[in-house]
Amino acid sequence: MAPDTHTDKVYEAELAQLRDRLLVMGGKVEAAMAGGVRALTARDPALAEKVISGDKDVNRTEVEIDDMCRRLLALRQPAASDLRFITTALKIVTDLERMGDLAVNVAERALDLSHSPPSRPFHDLTELADLSASQLGKALDAFVERDVKKAEEVIADDDLLDALYSRLFSDLLAYMMEDSRVIRRATSIMFAAKQLERFGDHATNVAEMVVYMVRGTDVRHPGSRGGEGAPVPTV
Amino acid sequence: MNAAQEISPVNSSPRRPVDSLDTPVRVSPEGPAPVVAAEPPKLTVKNLDAWYGSNHALHGVNLTVPPRSVMAAIGPSGCGKSTFLRCLNRMHELIPGARAEGTLLIDGQDLLSRDVDPVTLRRRVGMVFQRPNPFPTMSIRDNVAAGLKLNGIPGNHHEIVERTLRQSALWDEVKDRLDASALSLSGGQQQRLCIARALAVQPEVLLMDEPASALDPIATAKIEDLIHELKERYTIVIVTHNMQQAGRVSDQTAFFYMGDLIEVGPTEKIFTNPSEKRTEDYVTGKFG
Known part of the structure; x- marks a missing residue:
């Protein structure tokens, strides 16, 4: 019967353009965080500077998408x-913009750390970075492919990210206790790790909105709509 | 390491804590169930079929309209929505060769039954048309009173004229020229006069066939505002090509396509998350 495109071709093109701009923005944010983490681990201040200045472009894209x-x-x-x-x-553009800011935070730590002696490598930090990047990538794929299953995987995998962050946090604490001279460096890494964990939270927000977009049901904050689904009081 | 393990991360995430502080919740993806009015429906349509000669224009329509609510019928031209509306006060059968079958209950009483006089039915179910059609040779006052005279309704017509003109939000604009010709009014005023004329015989249901499609946006807004007011007293079924209008004025929306009622539901649902693909395609503009 009806084709899957809008009768009004200009409207169809405008919607496609909006989707494309969001993807471009998502790509920029993904690259920014990857750059921030690389600048941190490879002690590359030039790359960190590039990530920081690149955030203007992300912000511009946010304004453009809002318009x-x-x-x-x-x-x-x-x-x-x-x-x-x-x-x-309108909602995920705010998450993406914030994710860009988190990448800038990581890049700023990288700048700071590039002036200090190198600390021992933390394998979990790289893993945290990889997982948070893949969470955003998957959320964006789910958005483009209107894939609820993929979005739900992102939501579920946020727990892995949290567990990883928790482990890294403990490791860093132990590192600082062993040697108080590393406190400044370890705190910077801890701060960067926190940014990655939050990055994952925003990816989860994007995934939750994808579920809403496809199904029309809100999976965020169960129980916050009317009395339905409210916490069951325990006697 | 031992000491470190005793300290847990600070505020890993306010939304997804590592140590779950969440109280178990009952997840309801559909949100709260709509509050269902206990009141029985004003209008009940069961298995309504309509034909123009051999052309089967409406196929087994079933729906109910709660009292004091607005139902909008939407759909592309030729979908059956106007036929549906015209069946509701048996105007459909005025067309040569046209017939309708099925059950139409108002407050549980079948009005398509052959024992019911169509004139009596039309007093209970009033109609407002697409183009304002006041009686051209009559004054404003006589236009409103026409239905009363035709139906031989006794009583103080002046009082009824004033009351219905007030109800149709026209009184303040015409009170000083009730004896002027109805044609001296603007298009929007003429349409409100036609609504007053329909209201004068005190119907229970008001049918509106694209009542604002010939009007400018301001006159349209006045009609839509009027519909909100009339809803407190009457049950309204409106046919409209303007989906935004359906969104603005109606509580429920019925989508017709090629003689079938595809979907009927709360207007908000039809325009944010319809259940049927064909409804989705229509409201997002993917037809043709």
């Missing part, structure tokens, strides 16, 4: 899946 969404809402009066797509875009 696109507002224009679509005002001029097209979107409904149903289009409405859910555009409101999702």
Whole structure:
């Protein structure tokens, strides 16, 4: 019966453009965090500077996407899946922008650490970085492919990220207790690790919005809508 | 290492704590169940079929409309929504060769039954049309009172004229010129006059067939505002091509396509998360 594209081809193109801009922004944020972590582990201040200055571009894209969404809402009066797509875009753009800021934080730690002597490598930090990057990548894939299953995997895997962060946290504490001269360095690494853990949280937000976008059901904060699903009181 | 293990990370995430502080919750992906009014429906349509000659225009429509609510019927041209509306007060059968079958209950009473006089039915189920159609040779006052006279309704017509003109939000604009020709009014005023005329015989249900499609945005807004007010007293079924209008005025929306009722549900649901793919395609503009 009906084709899967909008009768109005300009509208169809505008929606496609919005999706593409979000993906481009997601890619920039992914690259920024990868750069920040590499600058940290490879003690590369030039790369750190590049990540910090690159954030302006991410911020610009956020403003651009916001404008696109507002224009679509005002001029097209979107409904149903289009409405859910555009409101999702409006929400995940904020998460992506914040993720860009977290990458900048990591890059700033990298700058700081590049002036200190090297500390011993922390394998978990690299793993944390890889996992948080893959969480964002997967969330963006889920967004493009409208894949609820993939989005749900991202939501579930956030626990792995949290466990990894927790382990690294303990390791760093032990490291500092053994040798108080490393406290400054270890604290910087701990701070960077925290940024990666938060990065994963924002990826989870994106994934939750993907579930909403595809299914029209809100999986965030169960019980916060009316009385339904509220915590069951225990007697 | 031992000492380190005693200290847990600070605030790993406010939303997803490592040490779960979450109270077990009942997850309800669909959100709270809608509050269902205990009141029986004003209108009940069961297995309604309609034909134009051999053309089967409406296929077994089933729906209910709660009292004092607005139902919008949407769908592309030729989908059956206007036929559906016209069946509701038996105007459909006025077209030569046209017929309808099924059950139409108002407060449980079958109005398509042959024992029911269509004129009586139309007093209970009033209709407002796409183009304002006041009686051109009559004054504003006489237009409103026309239905009363036609139905031989006794009583103080002046009082009824004032009351219904107030109900249709026209009184303040015409109170000083009730004897002027109805054609001296603007299009939007004429449409509100037609609504007043329909209301004068005190119907229970008001049918509106694209009542604002010939009006400018301001006159349209006045009609839509009026619909919100009339809803407190009447049950309204409105056919509209303007989906934003359906969104603005209706509580429930029914989507028709090629003579079938595809989906009916709360308007918010139809426009944010419809259940049927065809509804989704229509409200997002993916038809044709």
